[in-house]
Amino acid sequence: MRTIAFGYSTLCNLKCGHCVAKGEIPETATMDLGRARELIHEMAAAGVRGISFTAGEPLIFFNEIKALVRLCHDLNIYTRIVTNSFWASSPERASTVVKELKQNGLNQLRLSCSRWHQQGVDQQNLVHAAQGCKKNRMDYFVSFVTDFSKADDLLEDFLRANKLRFFPEPLILSGRAQAFDHGPIHTDFQANCCAMNPYITPELDMYACCDAGSNFTETRVFFLGNLAHTGVDALFEKNEQNPLFNLIRTVGISSLALFSGIRSRDIITYRKCDLCRQLLNTPATLEILEQAAGNPENRWTR
Ligand code: SF4
Numbered sequence: 112m113r114t115i116a117f118g119y120s121t122l123c124n125l126k127c128g129h130c131v132a133k134g135e136i137p138e139t140a141t142m143d144l145g146r147a148r149e150l151i152h153e154m155a156a157a158g159v160r161g162i163s164f165t166a167g168e169p170l171i172f173f174n175e176i177k178a179l180v181r182l183c184h185d186l187n188i189y190t191r192i193v194t195n196s197f198w199a200s201s202p203e204r205a206s207t208v209v210k211e212l213k214q215n216g217l218n219q220l221r222l223s224c225s226r227w228h229q230q231g232v233d234q235q236n237l238v239h240a241a242q243g244c245k246k247n248r249m250d251y252f253v254s255f256v257t258d259f260s261k262a263d264d265l266l267e268d269f270l271r272a273n274k275l276r277f278f279p280e281p282l283i284l285s286g287r288a289q290a291f292d293h294g295p296i297h298t299d300f301q302a303n304c305c306a307m308n309p310y311i312t313p314e315l316d317m318y319a320c321c322d323a324g325s326n327f328t329e330t331r332v333f334f335l336g337n338l339a340h341t342g343v344d345a346l347f348e349k350n351e352q353n354p355l356f357n358l359i360r361t362v363g364i365s366s367l368a369l370f371s372g373i374r375s376r377d378i379i380t381y382r383k384c385d386l387c388r389q390l391l392n393t394p395a396t397l398e399i400l401e402q403a404a405g406n407p408e409n410r411w412t413r
């Protein structure tokens with residue numbers, strides 16, 4: 112099923128210290144609303160069945176996003192909004208906002224949460240937002256971005272104490288978090304497969320990966336093209352037919368790392384996106400992997 116992360120605008124009311132969006136140029140850009148509507152029609156025709164409104168803070172543009180959600184609903188596209196919950200300053204306000212989104216057909220809210228987000232948004236807003244979702248029968252979950260350190264224990268305790276449905280989301284050391292400590296981790300040998308949800312920017316650039324992908328500045332390996340010049344269907348096909356991307360999805364980045372010559376005991380010290388960057392943001396390694404991925408004689412699985 113085709114799905115996409117839709118960056119209507121990179122504008123945000125926060126400046127979280129870990130934000131992966133930093134580094135995009137220009138730092139804030141907003142899509143033309145008419146163009147966004149046309150794009151959603153094109154996406155529906157190309158078989159897109161899920162859109163996640165993300166990038167900066169989508170609900171700064173409440174009326175515009177609401178209209179786009181309504182359009183998606185009318186075109187039978189599942190919708191999610193990723194938000195920092197700044198709008199949920201009271202139970203009443205949260206319920207009003209959720210109710211209006213529900214009436215326009217929104218399927219799910221993803222409430223972003225982390226010790227960096229919560230420097231700008233009261234953590235109680237998460238509770239208001241979740242309660243507003245429950246009251247209005249809106250599906251939701253809390254995306255708990257964490258570096259798995261003890262520094263996050265208090266926030267996790269808060270989520271548990273308030274019975275919020277949450278899932279840990281590993282911190283991606285990209286964008287503003289690029290400067291954080293990339294010290295080694297130690298796991299067992301994991302495949303590190305990646306679903307690679309594609310992403311479009313307000314400037315209509317489409318990337319094969321919505322997380323750190325637009326920050327691979329040396330190779331721009333995940334850049335698929337610009338929707339002002341190429342159709343939605345063509346860029347999705349380019350993404351789906353890329354042999355290297357298909358290996359990332361199915362075999363995983365660890366096998367690519369093995370093939371490129373990285374020792375297994377070193378592979379287990381990398382976070383997934385760091386390993387991906389090590390391989391695919393290095394032009395020489397990328398060239399080797401792209402050639403190898405297209406060769407059916409290479410066996411990538413046991
Ligand atoms: S992480 Fe999200 S809420 Fe924080 S600055 Fe980035 S886009 Fe805004």
Ligand code: SF4
Pocket residue numbers: 305306307320321322323324359364383384387388
């Ligand atoms: S592992 Fe690679 S493809 Fe997957 S999210 Fe990270 S940077 Fe993107």
